[in-house]
Structure formats: C-alpha cells, structure tokens
Amino acid sequence: MLHHIRFSLKAITLVAGTFLFTVDTHAQVEPKTKDGSVFAITMVRTGANTEQDYLNSLTEFYIPSMEAAKAQGLILSYRLLQGNFSTEDDFNVMLMVEHANLAALDPDPAREAKWKAIRDEITAKLGGEEKLKTLRNGMNDLRIFHGEKLMRTVLVK
DSSP states (O other): OHHHHHHHHHHHHHHHHHHHHHHHHHHHOOOSEEEEEEEEEEEEEEOTTOHHHHHHHHTTTHHHHHHHHHHTTSOSEEEEEEOOOSSTTOOOEEEEEEESSGGGGSOOHHHHHHHHHHHHHHHHHHTSHHHHHHHHHHHHTTEEEEEEEEEEEEEEO
C-alpha cells in the first residue's frame, strides 16, 4: 500500500509540475506582431477587353472621392491593383482603401457628413444624380464584383 501511495504522489507531482511549467511557458510568450492599419478591399472581375474602360471609369467618381477623403483625413490611402486571372473565376482588379483602424469604420455622424459632402460635390461636378446613375449603370457592363473583405496590416514589433 505504501508503494502505491508513493507512486500516486510521484504521478501527482509529475502532472502538477508539467502543468505549472506549461502555464509558466505560455505566460512568458510575447506577441511578435501588432495590429496595424485596416484595408477595405473590393475584388472585381472585368469583362473581356473592358479592363482599361473600367479603370478609366474609376477616374470619374471613385478616384476623386478617394482623393478628397484622403485630403480630409477620412482615409490613410487607397490603391488600385490590376493583374492577371489565376483561374477562370478569379478577379483581376483590386480596390484597396486604407483606414487607420477598425474604429474608423464605425458609424460616426461627423465622418458620415464629410463623406456625404464629398459625394454631393463630385455628383454636382458630374452633372447631377442622373449622370451618376448613368455612370454606375455603365460600370455594370464592365465588371462583376467578386467580393469585399477587411484585412488588417500585421506589423512586426
């Protein structure tokens, strides 16, 4: 019986020691990365021979909107990426808008008012809502949306 108790005490000690070592090891591990800015990404597939037409159409409303938003501090940056298809169902254009953090995407009346003012100004320059609607309808013939996602920049400490 004494032998059995010694064996049980050794087993308990071994298990407890292993548990403490494991907890201690995990507590000391520090993340080697930190969160950075956030990108709102839109993936688009253009139709046959319409890629340049689509990119040109972005210069009428999208790019002026992004430039104004950047100037007002609503976004950090924006990018247009264009490439080849990796599969027949793939996208070939990516629109990326960089925000400081996820909070920059939360509802905020002051920020939303700035976006509305940008939209209204550019719409007026285009000739009004009907012209904007025509532009948007024309873009539907040039591209298919493949999805949107948010992705965070990972920074190494």
